[in-house]
Amino acid sequence: MPASHDADRALARLLRLASPILPVGAFSYSQGLEPAAERGLVRDEATAQRWIGDVLAYSVGTFEAPLWSRLYRAWEAGDVKAAAGWNQVFLAGRESAEFRAETLQMGYSLRTLLIDSGEFDDVRLTLLREVEDAAFPTAFSFACAAWQIAERQALLGYLWAWLENQVSAAMKTVPLGQNSGQRLLAALSARLPGLVDAALTMEDDQLSNCAPGLALASCRHETQYSRLFRS
DSSP: OOOOHHHHHHHHHHHHOOTSTTTTTTGGOTTTTTHHHTTTOOOOOOHHHHHHHHHHIIIIIIHHHHHHHHHHHHHHHHOOOHHHHHHHHHHTTTSSSSHOOOOHHHHOOOOHHHOOOOOOOOOHHHHHSSSOOOOOOHHHHHHHTTTTOHHHHHHHHHHHHHHHHHHHHHHHHOOHHHHHHHHHHHHHHHTHHHHHHHHHHHOOOGGGOOOOOHHHHHHHHTOSSSSSSOO
């Protein structure tokens, strides 16, 4: 098979993983955006862009993205011990019961899908099964490494999927129109290449998940009376 076909196949697989119809339930979570809207912190296009952009800058970009990269490299090397270790670090960084339940549910669903798909050999699947309580980035990075999707492109796809889900949640909760959603995606997706660059070169002691407002919003959501989302 020509090299260009291999690259095309890898891209198609990445698009599957980043698709909003991936059956992992991502659409049912707002990751704290719904309580922010309920309290008036997110009330229009401008405040939605600020909220999502800040979560990208101070949580996803400085913790989840570089940790995803470490998971990918562990899977690429076949180092299940390292993968399990970084998986536990990620779970420890979930600030609320909802955040933890979300990533565990999505991770379980994706791992089940990957195991049942028949697209991976038994040796690789044995490694995936060895990681207890696999979080969503753990299962996602496993698939990317196994399918030999280039690390940079794979992480970009992962972040795009996160961003698209956040914009979709904002459109439903604020609410915002479709044109507003497209403007948000255009503005915020322009930041993704820089976030990927930083994540791929970040040292272990630089990982940071300092977003107290996000954590408080998630905690408030646990007792919010009327909810569209599970987080």
